Amino acid sequence: MSPRLLALALVLAACGGGAVTTTTTAVTTTQAAVEAPEAVLLSYDLEPGTSFQYEVSLSQNIVMSSEGDPSVTGDEEAPGEAELQMTATATFTYAVADGPEPGTYRITITGEFGDLEVSGTVDGEPVDPTDIPEFAALDPVETTVVVDEKGNVVPDDQDAAGVFGGDMDPLGGMATLGAGAESFFGPPLPDDEVTVGDTWTETVETPVPFGGDPVTTTIEGRVTGAEVVDGAEVFVIETTTSTTQIEFDLSEFFIGFFEAFLPEDATEEEKAEIAALTEAMKFLFTVDPSVATSTTWFDPITGVVYQGEVSSSIRLTMDVAMPDEVSGELVEFNMDMTLDQELGLRYLGGGAGA
Numbered sequence: 001m002s003p004r005l006l007a008l009a010l011v012l013a014a015c016g017g018g019a020v021t022t023t024t025t026a027v028t029t030t031q032a033a034v035e036a037p038e039a040v041l042l043s044y045d046l047e048p049g050t051s052f053q054y055e056v057s058l059s060q061n062i063v064m065s066s067e068g069d070p071s072v073t074g075d076e077e078a079p080g081e082a083e084l085q086m087t088a089t090a091t092f093t094y095a096v097a098d099g100p101e102p103g104t105y106r107i108t109i110t111g112e113f114g115d116l117e118v119s120g121t122v123d124g125e126p127v128d129p130t131d132i133p134e135f136a137a138l139d140p141v142e143t144t145v146v147v148d149e150k151g152n153v154v155p156d157d158q159d160a161a162g163v164f165g166g167d168m169d170p171l172g173g174m175a176t177l178g179a180g181a182e183s184f185f186g187p188p189l190p191d192d193e194v195t196v197g198d199t200w201t202e203t204v205e206t207p208v209p210f211g212g213d214p215v216t217t218t219i220e221g222r223v224t225g226a227e228v229v230d231g232a233e234v235f236v237i238e239t240t241t242s243t244t245q246i247e248f249d250l251s252e253f254f255i256g257f258f259e260a261f262l263p264e265d266a267t268e269e270e271k272a273e274i275a276a277l278t279e280a281m282k283f284l285f286t287v288d289p290s291v292a293t294s295t296t297w298f299d300p301i302t303g304v305v306y307q308g309e310v311s312s313s314i315r316l317t318m319d320v321a322m323p324d325e326v327s328g329e330l331v332e333f334n335m336d337m338t339l340d341q342e343l344g345l346r347y348l349g350g351g352a353g354a
Helices: 003-014 131-136 170-176 251-260 268-280
Strands: 031-033 051-068 081-098 104-122 141-148 199-206 215-229 232-243 246-249 282-287 290-299 304-323 330-350
Touching (some): 081 330, 251 282
Antiparallel strands (some): 031 215, 051 081, 051 330, 081 104, 199 215, 232 290, 246 282, 282 304, 290 304, 304 330
């Protein structure tokens, strides 16, 4: 199994995959229901120079199929059929800095993974455990998102250049493809005061590179109750996040690259060959529309997310046709992957009040 494709699956989950709010599963805390408090304004505890740390848990089921030559994507091999069950733990650090505009904050998110366990089959054979160390040795995942105190994502040109990890690696770029509300540690909060029973809706549009249609994410939140978690009175916020299809084609970039190297004195025959080649080129990524549900335990006084849980499912396809570097012949590769997951985090400490 290609470590790069394994990395794609786990990184997508760590960053949300589709549009999911970053929340968590198994947590050992003391909880007790309390009476509904008065309505209050909600905002996150964001102070430049501080950082939060969370323990993240992942549980995934991945079903994948592919055909063609994976070398066109930079991989030497890819399974024809694979079904994997994956669990992992990670520590995520959210470092807060001043954002580009007053009232905004640049959050640098670093995830270090460990305790990775993978089972399942690849092309009908059990997963080889010797593949795991190579994957587990990957560098920590890092991404950046700009938000306001409500957790709304703010477009930032500085981060736009990093959509593909700085080296135009299309698989590495998938790590930040879904960067948006799901890359923060909680859902966008309402502008008005809320208490138990209140609802709100946020809609976020995220531009897609290379001319793709913007991605629309709709977040519906509701305060369903109030509890005491380790002595802190928190709101229980249920969130449903719906994301439209994500699609973009890198072929326009590569076509421009080929045309730039076409000699000025090229013959009509050479121009026709290039035109025929570029017409058939494609490097298309698609993530189907998705829905995620989550629960967040949020302290309205300190502005801290203590814990949560999220369930989501995404389907990713890749459709590639590119010329071979040596022969110039068109090489094709297709991949279809479905990922069902439980993802979450537990607050370890940090923030202005730490």
